[in-house]
Amino acid sequence: MPDFGAENVVLEAAAGRVLRQVVSAERDQPPFDRVTMDGIAIRYASLESGNRKFNIQGTQHAGDPVQSLDDDQNCIEIMTGGVLPEGSDCVIPVERITIASNIATIESAYEVTAKQFVHAQGSDHVAGFEVLKPGTVISPMDIAIIASCGLSDVAVGRAPEIRVISTGNELVPPGQPVAAHQIRMSNGPALVAMLSGQGFTRSSHHHLPDDVETLEREIDRHLGSADVIVLSGGVSMGKADFVPEVLKKLGVELVFHKISQRPGKPMWFGIGANGQAVFALPGNPVSSLVCCRQYVLPALLKSSGRSDTPAKYAVLEEDVTFAANLTCFLPIRSAVMVDGRMSAMPVPTNTSGDFAALGNTDGYVELRREESDFPAGSVVPLHLWATP
Secondary structure, X not given: OOOOOEEEEEHHHOOOOEEOOOEEXXXXXXXXXXXXXXXXXXXXXXXHOOOOEEEEEEEEOOOOOOOEOOOOOEEEEEOOOOEOOEOOOEEEEHHHEEEEOOEEEEOOOOOOOOOOOEEOOOXXXXXXXXXXXXXXXXXXXXXHHHHHOOOOEEXXXXXXXXXEEEEOOXXXXXXXXXXXXXXXXXXXXXXXXXXXXXXXXXXXXXXXXXXXXXXXXXXXXXXXXXXXXEEEOOOOOOOOOOHHHHHHHOOOEEEEEOOOEEOOOOOEEEEOOOOOEEEEEOOOHHHHHHHHHHHHHHHHHHHOOOOOOOOEEEEEOOOEEOOOOOEEEEEEEEEEOOOOOEEEEEOOOOOOOOHHHHHHXXXXXXXXXXXXXXXXOOEEEEEEOOXX
């Protein structure tokens, strides 16, 4: 796979993209002793000496310049997020005090500990600490972290230009009249949605008929403007499966054709003359979606700079038998079991054309080709649709 390189984007557009730089803390976090409760700031030593009543010296809100406590008998009203006043080291919550005639009185039974409700300066991390490393897929929480480091834009994996191409004379787009011998075009929109959901938003969908000249002309055109091409259909052994022949004519170097798996055995992959990645997926909907999730998305994320991610596993809830000498990708519904492990309930599909059954699934499990019987309780690799 090619390396897509990096580009800078504004922070608002960075979620879901792969981070390509180190993000270092601009300041200590928190940058000051931060108060975590509304209440009063006092000196703990004054409380230890038996004092429970304090004169209110002033009020300090979050964002106000820091004040100084002048006397052991005084307190400062303080708000959550404010700087701990100088000379104080303890915060009493507002719920534990009463105020009358500008005097705050602490409940007699309330037990106080030193430094309570104070988030100490630098206790999360110190200035210069590497908060995020390259290879992270940026989450909404990461956006908050990057913003806290003072960055208004950030380097992320460059978004590749992707062309999703559905092939087949039988395909009719939604909204157009469909004859009895035709089928609706569903793979292409689903593949674009799957890619966009992982941050690959520069993806467009196109439809081509099963005609060698048209395929050759149009695929050549897309090779000239795209980093990645994802074809669906025309890749098996039928008389109208022209895609491998056309790709060869266009100088796309074959890397592999066919994988010992079900569904998705006919998948094709190659590299174009200018480094374009070309994935040719089977036309059957289940096969197409499984191959996109299993191979296309991880490859694109790797090319965008994502670090390797830990493998996931689940426990089968039912016995499964799969006799073919192929790796089986079995659609499942998942749930968290009592002991915290993921469970996998098989969801049967009526051939690899039964894409409607996938709407009730969370992903699929991977069953080894060397085995045929997988009893309930077996621990197997888990691939979730949402997290490649």
